[in-house]
Amino acid sequence: MASTVSISHLGTLMGGVHTVDQVGAEERAASLAKRSIKKSAKLWALDLAIRCIDLTTLEGQDTPGKVAALCAKALRPDPSDPSIPPVAAVCIYPALVPVAAARLRGTGVHVASVATAFPSGQTFTSIKVAETREAVAAGADEVDMVIDRGAFLSGNYQKVFDEIGQVKEASGRAHLKVILETGELGTYDNVRRASVLAMAAGADFIKTSTGKIQPAATLPVALVMMEAIRDFHRETGRVVGFKPAGGIRTAKQAIAYLVVLFETLGPGWLTPERFRLGASTLLNDILMQIQRERTGAYQSGDYFTID
Amino acid sequence: MPERVDVxxxxxxxxxGEFVRSESxxxxxxxxxxNVPRGSRKDLRDAVRAARTAFAGWSGRTAMNRGQIxxxxxxxxxxxxEQFIAELGGTEPARQEVDAAIETWVWYAGWTDKLSQVAGTVNPVAGPYFNFTIPEPSGVVGIVAPEAPPLLGLVRRLAPALCAGNTVLVVVSEPHPLPGLTLxxxxxxxxFPAGTVNVVSGIRRELLPWLASHMDVNAVDVTGCTPEETRQVEELAAANVKRVVHGTSNGMTPDAITAVMEMKTVWHPIGV
Incomplete structure (x- = not known):
C-alpha cells in the first residue's frame, strides 16, 4: 500500500496547484466529447464501461430485497446474454453491506460501502472512523468516503487531510475512494486543490460526486481531476484511480468519459482497477446500446430489468 | 414604399415540442x-424517445382534458x-378538405370521455366477481400518413390515435409533406404536452424499417403504405408484437380509436 506524503511535501504539492484554465478545460472536454466511437470500437468501449461500473443504489428506501436484486444484476447484467461481463462493484449504504457481501462473496464483484456520514460528511470524526471500521468489518472491500466540504471551504485543509488519513487507516485493506463533491466546491481551482489533498492523504481513488447534489459529474470537472491524477503520478509515482459519479445516464456519456480518460491518463487507466463509473440507470442504457448494435433495432426499456 | 424582402x-x-432541423x-x-428536411433514423429515434417520455403524462390526463385539447x-x-387552403391548391376541393379536417378534430374531441363507456364492458362471470374490460391506449404509435388527401388523410389517422391517449410520431407524406409539417x-x-405528437418528414424507405423494428413503438398505422411496405412493416413489427393498423381516411368511426387501444380485463371480488 502506498504511503501518504509528508506534510512538507503536501505543502509543496498544494503550493504547486496552478489556477485551472476554465475556458481551456471546458473547451477541451467539449471537443473530446464530440469524438465519434462507432461499431466494433463502440462495443469494445461499452464492454469496458460495464466492467467499470459501480452499480449504485443510495436511497432511503433501499431494502435488503432491492440490494439482493441489484447484486443479481451486477453479476449477470443481461440474464439473456452470458457474454455481458459482470460489473466492478455494488455501491450501497453501510447498513446493507452484509446483504451484498453474502451475495457477492467469491464472485469477483466488489462490495463498496459509502461511509463518513454520506452524503453531507457533517459529523464527528470519531463517528466517521467508527462507521468506516464497521462497514469494512461487515464485508465491504471498498469504502466511498465524503470529504468535509465545510472544513475544506473554510480553508481548514489540515482537518480534511487528517480525516482522510484516519479513515484510510480505519478502512485497512479496503480500497478508499474519496468523494470531493465537486458541485459544492465552486471552482475548478478548488476541485484541483481538493484532488491533490485527497491523493496526498492516501486516497486510492478520487470520485467526483455523491449524486445527491446538482451539478454532479461533468466532463470538465473530470478532466481537471484526471489532470491532477496525472500530475500527482508524475510527481510521486503513486497511481490513483478516478470515479465519476452522478448524472451519467447514457452510454454516450460513458463513452465520452472513457475518451477523456484515454486522452488524459492513457491506456493504463482503461481498467476497473483504476477507473469506475458510479451509476444505476446507465447500465440499462448500455445494454440497450449493445442490443441495438447487435440486432440493428432500437431497443425499449420494457425489455430490461428495472433496477 | 419599397417592396419588403421575400421571407x-x-x-x-x-x-x-420543438421545431428542429434534421439531424442529417x-x-x-x-x-x-x-427544401423539406430529410429526417434520419436518429430523428426518428429522438421522436420515439420523446413520445415514450410524454406517454405517461398524456395518457394520465383526464379524458375531459384530452377532449379539450x-x-x-x-x-x-x-x-x-386560409393558409391550409392555399397550401392545398386553393381550390374548392381544398376548401372542403380543410373543413373536413377541422370537423374531424371536433368529432374525435367528443369521443375522449365517451369511449370507455361504449367500448368497455362489464362481463358476466360465474363467481363472486366483477369483471370489467376497459380500453387502454397502446402506447407509442407510429403513423405513416396517407399520400392523399394530404391533410385530411393525416388528420383522420392522427386524431383517433391521440383521442385514445396514445403518443404519436407521424411520418408525413413524402411527395406532399407541407400540410403535415404545417399541421x-x-x-x-x-x-399538447411536448412529445405527445411528433412530426417527421423524409424519404419513406429510409425511415420505415427503423420505425417498424423499433422495440419501443407499440403500434404502426400503415394506412399510407404500399402493399410492399406494409409487408415489410408487418415482418419487422413481429419482433415485439406491434399492433399493425390497416385503416382508411374515409369517414370517422370509433373503431379507428379502438384500433390503437388494448382491451384490458380486470377482476374484482364482490363485497371487498
Missing part, C-alpha cells in the same frame, strides 16, 4: 422549389384555414 420559410421537423443536415425537394386543435386549425405548427399551439 422564405424553413420547414422543420416537430420533435418533443440534409433536405429534399419534393416539388422542386421548397383536441377541440383546441380544431380551433387552431380553423384559425389557419405541426397547429399542434404546437394546441396545448
Amino acid at each position: 422564405r420559410k424553413t420547414y422543420k421537423l416537430f420533435i418533443n 443536415g440534409r433536405s429534399y425537394r419534393p416539388d422542386g422549389g421548397i 383536441l377541440y383546441r386543435t380544431a380551433e387552431m386549425l380553423d384559425g389557419r384555414r 405541426g405548427e397547429v399542434l404546437a399551439t394546441s396545448d
Whole structure:
C-alpha cells in the first residue's frame, strides 16, 4: 500500500496547484466529447464501461430485497446474454453491506460501502472512523468516503487531510475512494486543490460526486481531476484511480468519459482497477446500446430489468 | 414604399415540442422549389424517445382534458384555414378538405370521455366477481400518413390515435409533406404536452424499417403504405408484437380509436 506524503511535501504539492484554465478545460472536454466511437470500437468501449461500473443504489428506501436484486444484476447484467461481463462493484449504504457481501462473496464483484456520514460528511470524526471500521468489518472491500466540504471551504485543509488519513487507516485493506463533491466546491481551482489533498492523504481513488447534489459529474470537472491524477503520478509515482459519479445516464456519456480518460491518463487507466463509473440507470442504457448494435433495432426499456 | 424582402420559410421537423432541423443536415425537394428536411433514423429515434417520455403524462390526463385539447386543435386549425387552403391548391376541393379536417378534430374531441363507456364492458362471470374490460391506449404509435388527401388523410389517422391517449410520431407524406409539417405548427399551439405528437418528414424507405423494428413503438398505422411496405412493416413489427393498423381516411368511426387501444380485463371480488 502506498504511503501518504509528508506534510512538507503536501505543502509543496498544494503550493504547486496552478489556477485551472476554465475556458481551456471546458473547451477541451467539449471537443473530446464530440469524438465519434462507432461499431466494433463502440462495443469494445461499452464492454469496458460495464466492467467499470459501480452499480449504485443510495436511497432511503433501499431494502435488503432491492440490494439482493441489484447484486443479481451486477453479476449477470443481461440474464439473456452470458457474454455481458459482470460489473466492478455494488455501491450501497453501510447498513446493507452484509446483504451484498453474502451475495457477492467469491464472485469477483466488489462490495463498496459509502461511509463518513454520506452524503453531507457533517459529523464527528470519531463517528466517521467508527462507521468506516464497521462497514469494512461487515464485508465491504471498498469504502466511498465524503470529504468535509465545510472544513475544506473554510480553508481548514489540515482537518480534511487528517480525516482522510484516519479513515484510510480505519478502512485497512479496503480500497478508499474519496468523494470531493465537486458541485459544492465552486471552482475548478478548488476541485484541483481538493484532488491533490485527497491523493496526498492516501486516497486510492478520487470520485467526483455523491449524486445527491446538482451539478454532479461533468466532463470538465473530470478532466481537471484526471489532470491532477496525472500530475500527482508524475510527481510521486503513486497511481490513483478516478470515479465519476452522478448524472451519467447514457452510454454516450460513458463513452465520452472513457475518451477523456484515454486522452488524459492513457491506456493504463482503461481498467476497473483504476477507473469506475458510479451509476444505476446507465447500465440499462448500455445494454440497450449493445442490443441495438447487435440486432440493428432500437431497443425499449420494457425489455430490461428495472433496477 | 419599397417592396419588403421575400421571407422564405424553413420547414422543420416537430420533435418533443420543438421545431428542429434534421439531424442529417440534409433536405429534399419534393416539388422542386421548397427544401423539406430529410429526417434520419436518429430523428426518428429522438421522436420515439420523446413520445415514450410524454406517454405517461398524456395518457394520465383526464379524458375531459384530452377532449379539450383536441377541440383546441380544431380551433387552431380553423384559425389557419386560409393558409391550409392555399397550401392545398386553393381550390374548392381544398376548401372542403380543410373543413373536413377541422370537423374531424371536433368529432374525435367528443369521443375522449365517451369511449370507455361504449367500448368497455362489464362481463358476466360465474363467481363472486366483477369483471370489467376497459380500453387502454397502446402506447407509442407510429403513423405513416396517407399520400392523399394530404391533410385530411393525416388528420383522420392522427386524431383517433391521440383521442385514445396514445403518443404519436407521424411520418408525413413524402411527395406532399407541407400540410403535415404545417399541421405541426397547429399542434404546437394546441396545448399538447411536448412529445405527445411528433412530426417527421423524409424519404419513406429510409425511415420505415427503423420505425417498424423499433422495440419501443407499440403500434404502426400503415394506412399510407404500399402493399410492399406494409409487408415489410408487418415482418419487422413481429419482433415485439406491434399492433399493425390497416385503416382508411374515409369517414370517422370509433373503431379507428379502438384500433390503437388494448382491451384490458380486470377482476374484482364482490363485497371487498
